[in-house]
Amino acid sequence: MTSAIDALRPIVDEARSAPPLGRPPRALGDPFPWDYRGRAGILARHAESVLDLTTGTGDLLGSVLDADRVEAYAVGADRRARHLHDAREGLHERAQLLRATPEHVPFRDHAFDLVLLRHRPYDARQLAALVARGGAILMEQIHARNWHELRTYFPRIGEREDDFERSKKVFRRYGFEFIDVRSHDRPIAFDGLEHLVYVLASSPWIVPDFSLDTDGDALLELQDALGDERGILLTRSRYVLEVRSPPPIG
DSSP: OHHHHHTTHHHHHHHTTSOSSOSOOEEOSSOOSOOHHHHHHHHHTTOSEEEETTOTTSHHHHHHHHSTTOOOEEEEEESOHHHHHHHHHHHTTSSEEEEOBTTBOOOOTTOEEEEEEESSOOOHHHHHHHEEEEEEEEEEEEOTTTTTTHHHHOGGGOOOOOHHHHHHHHHHHTTOEEEEEEEEEEEEEESSHHHHHHHHHHOTTTSTTOOHHHHHHHHHHHHHHHEETTEEEEEEEEEEEEEEOOOOOO
16 A cells, blocks of 8 residues: 555645646536536527626637627636636637635625526525616536545545525525526536545645645545446536516516
């Protein structure tokens, strides 16, 4: 065991100075049965104002604004200044950009006809307040089941809070109409233990305090249990929520 784990130490050293996640695992099986980008473009046709809460480098928001018959006023938010710099160049002043997180956005209530959110923590109550009467919220998020196999070998990960069920309760309480509510699981494959260790070392939020010294035995057990000719297999889980705010009264 010692020699097998020691061979991974240079990978950990390299990963800890690299961008998070590194090379992504290969997706297997059926793709997710929804088109988030395409649906966002369709909804934007009927919106006068659009807020993208996870703009990143502006790729999604740019494609939404490029969709046929979209003339909406657009705002993009991201917590990373370097992403906003890239978005500014790509969007060419077609959107107002600001540094903010989905939990803390400086806009008045009911300010946007369409609110977009993807793969970031959020407060469903704040989203409900941001969207205009009759407007829509569209999000694609990481489900609590994502990579659930890791919890068997790293119990300290703990159970993730089920944002999917919690958000449905919030939107239901606020009287939202549910347009699309789906989750989907898809297998993914890491190209061996080295690939998985690289991802865990470069992304410390996945397994807190990840260390070859304390987690070596667990890694080898995981490899034996979850590995086959395709690699080391885990489950990628996502959900999509499209909801519409109650229309104005009168």
